[in-house]
Amino acid sequence: MDPNPVRILLVDDDEDDYILTRDLLSSSERLKFELDWVDGYDAALEHLERCQHDVYLFDYRLAGRTGLELLEATIAIGCKAPIILLTGQGDYEIDVKAMQAGAADYLEKGQLGAPLLERAIRHALERQRAEVELQRQHQRSHLFAEITLKIRQSLQLEEILQTAVTEVQKFLQADRVLMFKLHFDGSGTVVQEAVVSGWPSILGLEVVDPCFQASYLEQYRQGRIGVISDLETENIAPCYVEFLNQFGVRADLAVPILQKSELWGLLIAHQCSSPRQWSSLEIEILRQLADQIGVALAQGQLVEAMRESEKQLRMMANSAPVLLWMSGPDKQYNFFNQTWLTFTGRSIEQEIGDGWTAGVHPDDLQTCLETYATAFDTRQTFEMEYRLRRADGEYRWLLDRGAPRFMPDGGFVGYIGTCIDISERREIETLKDEFVSVVSHELRTPLTSISGALDLLASSALETRPEKTRRMLKIAANNADRLVRLVNDILDIERIESGKVKMTKQVCNVADLMAQSAEAMQNIAKTADVTLSVHPLPAQVWADPDRIIQVLTNLLSNAIKFSSVGGTVWLTAELGIGELGDRRQKTEDRRQKTKDKRQKTKDKRQKTEDRRQKTGDRRQSIQNPLSSVTFQVRDQGRGVPPDKLETIFGRFQQVDASDSRKKGGTGLGLAICRSIVQHHEGKIWAASTLGQGSVFCFTLPVLPIEEEAPAVEAIGPLVLVCDDDPSVRTVVQEMLARQHYRALTAASGQDAVNQAIAHNPHVILLNLMMPGMSGWETLAVLKEHPETKNIPVIILSGLMPDDRESPPTGISDWIVKPPDERLFQVLERVLLRRRQEAKVLIVENDLDLAQVLMSLFERHGIETYHAQKGREAIQLSQRILPDLLVLDLNIPDGDGFAVVDWLRQHNRLCRTPLVVYTAKDLNNSDRERLRLGQTLFLTKSRITCEEFEQQVINLLSRVIQDRQ
Amino acid sequence: MDTKHILIVDDEDDIREVAQLALEAIGGWRVSTANSGIDGLAKAKTEQPDAILLDVMMPDMDGIETFQHLRTNADTQHIPVIFLTAKAQATDQRRFLQIGVTGIITKPFKAMMLADQIAELLRWNT
Structure with a gap:
């Protein structure tokens, strides 16, 4: 017998009927009943609203109403318990209506017996239970369907979790449902929540309660489900009770979410309002849902990882320096990376399909498509070279490597290809092949003569012909000489062009270079009966003299070779006509445009040269036109055809190879000249009128150009240059300016003395051999005068110091002309010697910066002290009496202002030169307050280390100068 | 055996001289020379040599162009031509044979x- 009694409410106006029913029910052996009785319709409604009974029995006949009406009212209230209507005999119509209205059964009052009543109640109850179960099952499958659908609709992790808590909350009608995500250390976070209003939200809560640390995780990991029906009555650890109480939890259901057997977290339902018996069905549903969520999470993470990986791949593809493409199984191209699109200057829409073929050079397109198609049909990798039009219209050679793509299951999905620009490689290869071929020809030609001649000599064939023997010996000897020259020239040009030969540049006198070159060629000119006419230019250039003489002798030698007997070759130089040369060059360029077809390959090479030449032009135009010297070698020979004016500077590009060979040329002379001139940042060109002669010109910069050097204000040490030769003054002045020295010039000894008194330079450069007051006399005057006697004097003279005598007193060093890099070494040394007598105190709180500053001064050999605090700075100042103070304003005890205030009171320190080096922006009154001796304000981070060094060392030099 | 007549066309004086001496002294042939393609064409026409020894790399008209002129001219097209060349690479030699020269002798040659x-x-x- 069921231990729980079935609670029944009987609505009947007749008490006898109640007693009868009670008796009938109490006789039941299978079920236990608890019968309540109520009399009348209205009283019945009051009970029904509470819906506390398992079964209702309504009498049809109620005073003024019917049981049928009550039945309808009960259903309307929402009471779901089964209702059995008790009717009179033969009321079939009523019976049918009752069943239609939702009655569980009807019984005729007259036939009421114990078994019948009991059976009717039992069946009604069973039917109702089955319905509820059915409904729940329906709800469960609905819930699953809904959650699964939502999960499928989105693979975003967050949405999966949100969907899960919302739906579970709806299903369980719990007060709070949440997702608790576990971390590696056992702590966890509430990452999603659905909570009914009135209860606190705990979304985002981080749980690190030690209460959980023990073994609960392991239990969840094994699939345990935590069920608490009533926190107050169950035997639960007090700390856990306390923890849950914070959130008003009364009943709690927690199921583990496992993701590939790893515990991801918990799906938790809370009942806050009251205790709750979690039904086994609810627990089971939650468990199954947690499994679903686990799977969904795994999928979501996979998708997210894939998305991330795809994003990275796309980024890589787009930023890769190679051109990338992909095609599908239909042969059509469907992807081009950004590098490709940038290269072609076209959009992806234009390129996909076979749009890209529009950019392929028409001559290459067929081979290109055939190669692709053949490889595609056999799923082979392929490699092809073709020309593709770049955005600027130029066709570039690409090396395209394609490979078939397969899915993990082996399915073919198309091709992927990478392309690199190999234009330069191809060009170099072509040039190399040509060069090798030409060199091989050039070497074989003399070898042929030598070998042939020696072969004949070795045989007995010429025994009887002594004149032929001599002739063959001569041919062999001449060609051996030529071979030697050729090998030397080939090695020379290779070494120059590869940069293995360093140009040792120095200041050279143009006139000297011209004279030496002419001298070297004098004998050859005399032999050829050609007059050499040299017009030297008194100017200075920055060059390697040996190499420039090589260029000049080469040009002179060519001019002499091609001059007729009695002709004249002129060697001249002009200042600053570089621009004129450029103009002439452009006219030749235009003329050059009509080109022979056969020249094609040579033209290509020429293009490279043109480009190089253009770079030279740009450089040239930056220069002041007056900063270059143009050398000219002019002859009256047969001239150079217009179309050869450019090419003759190429290797083995003589106008007439055999003719030039006859004249002892190797075909490399002008190429070597060009290379040397280019290494001097100059340019070389030729102009000619056929039959009337040629002129070969090249430029050299007067001094080295430091293109990148910013135009900084000259704030370096002041140098007085005294020389009677204006070109020396100009050259030295420019050299000094480039190294950031300030320069003054004096043309005579007297001028030098006047200027030294007026400007008090840091150092004087003095020539010895001067008209009027000589260098020695000038030195004596300078050393006598109180205002100039401490200025160091460096002799800059064409004379060598006399080793036998000790150096004359009063001079700091001796430089022999022409001045080169050594000038700066000497200047530095002399200036350093003076600075070394100085002491610097650095007041700086930042130890790293202090270290940097100290090493900066120490590099100049200056005695350096450091104070970190104001008090320390004051004490050290008193002790060492620094020549310069470098002061940071931000120091721990007080500030820099206080230090300056104190120093101002000190009778010996009040004039100390000061560099305020601070991160602060100072206004005028600040600056006024901080002024001590000579004061320099430098702002940290606005000034580079070099600028700091330059300004401070310069100040120090001035200070020392003043002191002396 | 008849005394053969060879025309040597080469812009290099020394090579011409050595080759001429070699053919005269060793081969016992009659030799005439030309120092350019144009000169060679003219001499081939007028002298009708038994064979022409033709240098390939010459300024203005090179050996290949000269050969083509020889072949298109009715007076000279029957004269066999041998290239005398410093171009020793197989690809060049194949190219020369393809255009129909009778043979190739590479420089430096054994006199x-x-x-x-x-x-x-x-x-x-012989």
């Missing part, structure tokens, strides 16, 4: 063997 080489290429049984 003592030059006549034999020419005779062999032309199947002159």
Whole structure:
């Protein structure tokens, strides 16, 4: 017998009927009943609203109403318990209506017996239970369907979790449902929540309660489900009770979410309002849902990882320096990376399909498509070279490597290809092949003569012909000489062009270079009966003299070779006509445009040269036109055809190879000249009128150009240059300016003395051999005068110091002309010697910066002290009496202002030169307050280390100068 | 055996001289020379040599162009031509043979063997 009694409410106006029913029910052996009785319709409604009974029995006949009406009212209230209507005999119509209205059964009052009543109640109850179960099952499958659908609709992790808590909350009608995500250390976070209003939200809560640390995780990991029906009555650890109480939890259901057997977290339902018996069905549903969520999470993470990986791949593809493409199984191209699109200057829409073929050079397109198609049909990798039009219209050679793509299951999905620009490689290869071929020809030609001649000599064939023997010996000897020259020239040009030969540049006198070159060629000119006419230019250039003489002798030698007997070759130089040369060059360029077809390959090479030449032009135009010297070698020979004016500077590009060979040329002379001139940042060109002669010109910069050097204000040490030769003054002045020295010039000894008194330079450069007051006399005057006697004097003279005598007193060093890099070494040394007598105190709180500053001064050999605090700075100042103070304003005890205030009171320190080096922006009154001796304000981070060094060392030099 | 007549066309004076001496002294042939393609064409026409020894790399009109002129001219198209060239690469040699030259002798050549080489290429049984 069921231990729980079935609670029944009987609505009947007749008490006898109640007693009868009670008796009938109490006789039941299978079920236990608890019968309540109520009399009348209205009283019945009051009970029904509470819906506390398992079964209702309504009498049809109620005073003024019917049981049928009550039945309808009960259903309307929402009471779901089964209702059995008790009717009179033969009321079939009523019976049918009752069943239609939702009655569980009807019984005729007259036939009421114990078994019948009991059976009717039992069946009604069973039917109702089955319905509820059915409904729940329906709800469960609905819930699953809904959650699964939502999960499928989105693979975003967050949405999966949100969907899960919302739906579970709806299903369980719990007060709070949440997702608790576990971390590696056992702590966890509430990452999603659905909570009914009135209860606190705990979304985002981080749980690190030690209460959980023990073994609960392991239990969840094994699939345990935590069920608490009533926190107050169950035997639960007090700390856990306390923890849950914070959130008003009364009943709690927690199921583990496992993701590939790893515990991801918990799906938790809370009942806050009251205790709750979690039904086994609810627990089971939650468990199954947690499994679903686990799977969904795994999928979501996979998708997210894939998305991330795809994003990275796309980024890589787009930023890769190679051109990338992909095609599908239909042969059509469907992807081009950004590098490709940038290269072609076209959009992806234009390129996909076979749009890209529009950019392929028409001559290459067929081979290109055939190669692709053949490889595609056999799923082979392929490699092809073709020309593709770049955005600027130029066709570039690409090396395209394609490979078939397969899915993990082996399915073919198309091709992927990478392309690199190999234009330069191809060009170099072509040039190399040509060069090798030409060199091989050039070497074989003399070898042929030598070998042939020696072969004949070795045989007995010429025994009887002594004149032929001599002739063959001569041919062999001449060609051996030529071979030697050729090998030397080939090695020379290779070494120059590869940069293995360093140009040792120095200041050279143009006139000297011209004279030496002419001298070297004098004998050859005399032999050829050609007059050499040299017009030297008194100017200075920055060059390697040996190499420039090589260029000049080469040009002179060519001019002499091609001059007729009695002709004249002129060697001249002009200042600053570089621009004129450029103009002439452009006219030749235009003329050059009509080109022979056969020249094609040579033209290509020429293009490279043109480009190089253009770079030279740009450089040239930056220069002041007056900063270059143009050398000219002019002859009256047969001239150079217009179309050869450019090419003759190429290797083995003589106008007439055999003719030039006859004249002892190797075909490399002008190429070597060009290379040397280019290494001097100059340019070389030729102009000619056929039959009337040629002129070969090249430029050299007067001094080295430091293109990148910013135009900084000259704030370096002041140098007085005294020389009677204006070109020396100009050259030295420019050299000094480039190294950031300030320069003054004096043309005579007297001028030098006047200027030294007026400007008090840091150092004087003095020539010895001067008209009027000589260098020695000038030195004596300078050393006598109180205002100039401490200025160091460096002799800059064409004379060598006399080793036998000790150096004359009063001079700091001796430089022999022409001045080169050594000038700066000497200047530095002399200036350093003076600075070394100085002491610097650095007041700086930042130890790293202090270290940097100290090493900066120490590099100049200056005695350096450091104070970190104001008090320390004051004490050290008193002790060492620094020549310069470098002061940071931000120091721990007080500030820099206080230090300056104190120093101002000190009778010996009040004039100390000061560099305020601070991160602060100072206004005028600040600056006024901080002024001590000579004061320099430098702002940290606005000034580079070099600028700091330059300004401070310069100040120090001035200070020392003043002191002396 | 008849005394053969060879025309040497080469812009290099020394090579011309050595080759001429070699063919005269060793081969016992009659030799005339030309120092350019144009000169060679003219001499080929007027002198009707038995064979032409033609340098390839010459300024203005090179050996290949000269050969093509020789071949298109009715007066000279029957004269066998042997290239004398410093171009020793196989690709160049193949190219020369394709245009129809009878043979190729590479520079530097063996002076003592030059006549034999020419005779062999032309199947002159000495």
